Amino acid sequence: MTPLFLYNSLTRQKEEFVPINPDLVGLYVCGPTVYSDVHLGNCRSFTSFDIVYRYLMYKGYKVRYVRNITDAGHLVGDADIGAEDKMAKTAKALKLEPMEVAHKYTVGFHEVMKKFNNLAPSLEPRATGHITEQIKMVQDILKNGFGYEVNGSVYFDTVKFAKEQDVYGKLSGRKLEDMLAESRELKNQGEKRHPADFAIWIKAEENTLQKWDSPWGEGLPGWHLECSAMSTKYLGAKFDIHGGGEDLKFPHHENEIAQNCGACGTMPVKYWMHGDMLLGNGKKMSKTPDPVTGISNSVMPEELFSGDNNMLSKAFSPMVVRFFMLQAHYRSTLDLSNDALLAAEKGYYRLMEAYNTLISLDHDGSGGTNDDEQQINTMLDKAFEDMDNDFNTPMALSRLFTLVNKINSFKSGHIAIGSIAKGTLERMKKVFHDFIFVIFGLLDETQASNNGNGEVLDGLMDLILELRKESRVKKDWSTSDQIRDKLKELKIQVKDGKEGTTWVVEK
RNA sequence: GGUAUUGUAGCCAAGUGGUCUAAGGCAACGCUCUGCAAAAGCGUUAUUCGUGAGUUCGAAUCUCACCAAUACCUCCA
Numbered sequence: 001m002t003p004l005f006l007y008n009s010l011t012r013q014k015e016e017f018v019p020i021n022p023d024l025v026g027l028y029v030c031g032p033t034v035y036s037d038v039h040l041g042n043c044r045s046f047t048s049f050d051i052v053y054r055y056l057m058y059k060g061y062k063v064r065y066v067r068n069i070t071d072a073g074h075l076v077g078d079a080d081i082g083a084e085d086k087m088a089k090t091a092k093a094l095k096l097e098p099m100e101v102a103h104k105y106t107v108g109f110h111e112v113m114k115k116f117n118n119l120a121p122s123l124e125p126r127a128t129g130h131i132t133e134q135i136k137m138v139q140d141i142l143k144n145g146f147g148y149e150v151n152g153s154v155y156f157d158t159v160k161f162a163k164e165q166d167v168y169g170k171l172s173g174r175k176l177e178d179m180l181a182e183s184r185e186l187k188n189q190g191e192k193r194h195p196a197d198f199a200i201w202i203k204a205e206e207n208t209l210q211k212w213d214s215p216w217g218e219g220l221p222g223w224h225l226e227c228s229a230m231s232t233k234y235l236g237a238k239f240d241i242h243g244g245g246e247d248l249k250f251p252h253h254e255n256e257i258a259q260n261c262g263a264c265g266t267m268p269v270k271y272w273m274h275g276d277m278l279l280g281n282g283k284k285m286s287k288t289p290d291p292v293t294g295i296s297n298s299v300m301p302e303e304l305f306s307g308d309n310n311m312l313s314k315a316f317s318p319m320v321v322r323f324f325m326l327q328a329h330y331r332s333t334l335d336l337s338n339d340a341l342l343a344a345e346k347g348y349y350r351l352m353e354a355y356n357t358l359i360s361l362d363h364d365g366s367g368g369t370n371d372d373e374q375q376i377n378t379m380l381d382k383a384f385e386d387m388d389n390d391f392n393t394p395m396a397l398s399r400l401f402t403l404v405n406k407i408n409s410f411k412s413g414h415i416a417i418g419s420i421a422k423g424t425l426e427r428m429k430k431v432f433h434d435f436i437f438v439i440f441g442l443l444d445e446t447q448a449s450n451n452g453n454g455e456v457l458d459g460l461m462d463l464i465l466e467l468r469k470e471s472r473v474k475k476d477w478s479t480s481d482q483i484r485d486k487l488k489e490l491k492i493q494v495k496d497g498k499e500g501t502t503w504v505v506e507k
Numbered sequence: 508g509g510u511a512u513u514g515u516a517g518c519c520a521a522g523u524g525g526u527c528u529a530a531g532g533c534a535a536c537g538c539u540c541u542g543c544a545a546a547a548g549c550g551u552u553a554u555u556c557g558u559g560a561g562u563u564c565g566a567a568u569c570u571c572a573c574c575a576a577u578a579c580c581u582c583c584a
Contacts, residue, residue, distance in 0.1 A: 021569030030584075031584090032584075033582095033583085038584085039583095039584090041584060042583085043584080044584070045584030046584070048584090049584095074582080084582095086582075112565095141520095153529090172510085172511090172562095172579075172580090173510060173511065173579095174509095174510075174579095174580080175509095175510085182547080187580045193569075195581085196581090198581070216540085222582090233542090243584095244584065245577075245583080245584030246512095246578070246579080247579070247583060248583085248584070249579075250580070250581080251577060251580085251581050252581090255581085266574085274584095275584070276512090276578090276584095277577085277578070277584075278584085279577080280577075282577075283578095284578065284583085285575075285583095285584090286578075286582095286583060287582090287583070288582070288583070298583095319568095321529080323532095324519085327519070327520065327521090327531080327532065328519080328520060328521090329520085329521075332513085332520080332521090333513075333577070333578085334520085335518095335519070335520090336519095337518075337519075339517095339518045339519070339533080339534085340518065340519040340520090340533085341519090342518095342533070342534090343518070343519060343532060343533030343534075344519075344532075344533080344536095345533090346533060347531085347532040347533070348532095350532080351532095353546090386521095392521075394520065394521050394530085394531070394532090395521055395522080395530070397531065397532080398520095398521070398530050398532080399530085399531085400531090401530090401531055401532070402530085402531075405547095405548075405549095408546095408547055408548070409547085409548065409549095411547080412540085412546095412547055412548060414547085414548055414549085472542085475542070477542060477543075480542090481542095481543080482542085484544080484545080488545085490549065493535095493545070493546075494545075494546085495540070495545070495546045495547080496540095496544090496545075496546075497540095497546075497547075498540085502546090504546090
């Protein structure tokens with residue numbers, strides 16, 4: 001197995017990936033809070049980690065991929081000064097049970113993930129199913145002296161933790177001194193001893209919809225706690241990779257680390273990975289409306305797939321969007337725009353059509369070693385090196401595109417297929433297949449469009465193109481052009497080549 | 508205000524000390540192919556990487572200043 005290097009957010013450098021247990025990988029990714037539909041920005045993050053999951057498996061690791069569903073405890077605002085619970089807010093607005101809200105949006109989330117061809121994680125635990133574990137963790141934190149109870153709520157003592165363990169702020173780059181300086185302000189702290197403290201157990205109010213019995217009375221777990229408790233339960237006190245969006249670094253992940261250290265005494269994660277944001281109109285895609293313009297710049301997947309939105313000129317398919325995401329590195333921001341998606345669409349179809357051309361190529365068995373052969377093998381090798389270099393999908397993709405030219409040249413006869421060895425052609429077929437479908441997780445939508453009546457369509461097209469061929473032999477250009485133009489109107493593109501005419505359904 | 512990150516061709520975007528006169532996709536232009544197109548192929552399109560200094564034999568890549576944008580600072584993947 002070639003070594004894999006990944007960028008560790010905690011150390012801020014690329015490190016060689018060495019799993020804690022040989023050949024086994026524990027991967028935890030922060031999942032959605034299921035109080036509303038996921039938007040495209042959320043999808044990018046999950047897609048980035050889908051590639052990580054896929055590539056780790058491709059390299060031969062046995063991966064346990066845990067992605068949580070947060071269905072309780074996520075508050076809007078500060079717990080001790082009367083914040084609103086996200087789940088409860090939606091439940092009240094839609095007149096649904098909180099569990100119904102969670103279910104509705106969990107189902108929707110899964111549907112969207114499936115459309116993007118993101119693999120299901122090995123395990124998808126939910127916060128409400130792990131209340132016992134979370135209570136136990138609060139108890140452990142209290143036992144270790146890093147928490148305090150006030151009036152039925154329990155808070156994490158961030159200041160004490162920060163002073164005793166040189167851990168807090170490491171991930172997000174926050175300094176303890178700055179934090180302590182804040183305490184002089186003494187404003188509106190409620191029950192907390194310090195603004196940096198955070199709720200790990202929240203006392204239920206009379207109208208709280210989701211609440212559970214605990215040693216401290218009825219209440220609900222704090223946000224952050226579900227991830228600590230569930231990652232510990234399913235991956236152990238120390239596991240390999242924790243992923244999530246850049247925006248979760250603070251406070252979510254910082255507090256997660258604090259809770260784990262506070263409860264178990266060990267740093268929970270060996271490698272932290274953070275994906276950067278998807279931008280819409282140059283700003284982070286967010287459901288929250290822009291304070292100035294008052295409009296949200298988030299694009300919902302369904303709006304994108306249907307074309308029913310005011311940002312884009314047309315509908316774009318899930319695979320075009322996935323391809324678009326692959327063209328940027330996961331740690332860079334990515335700017336969504338109509339032009340960028342149109343470009344991605346063209347690129348996606350060019351790649352898929354080249355792949356279909358590639359698998360149709362036959363080799364007569366002769367052939368030897370020359371520059372083409374060497375270049376092909378070099379590109380294939382480098383594509384894997386790119387992936388080993390912190391999952392550089394745009395670079396790996398560029399290698400494949402370099403070979404798209406070669407593939408088309410083989411087809412058109414610009415380069416004789418015999419100029420490369422048979423084994424090299426076979427290798428190219430295998431590697432293209434693996435990259436496109438297994439590692440990048442793309443689906444061939446050029447084929448999918450023929451579903452259901454593929455044979456009929458093929459038969460019809462054979463007939464039509466045969467008739468057109470006859471008219472062309474007779475130099476009856478008006479008939480042949482009419483056929484071509486009418487098919488074009490039906491989104492069927494006719495491609496005349498030296499070896500005959502082929503066709504493809506356009507998007 | 509604090510803390511980070513980013514600024515690469517018309518657009519999206521790789522590259523973070525020499526192989527960079529900067530990958531790839533899209534767009535544009537020329538040529539080849541074609542009855543004409545489309546598709547495909549070939550070629551051209553940033554001697555330059557926000558601006559200005561500095562370090563270095565050598566900088567898109569390191570340092571400083573400035574300008575601009577974005578993110579986080581207890582809602583967000």
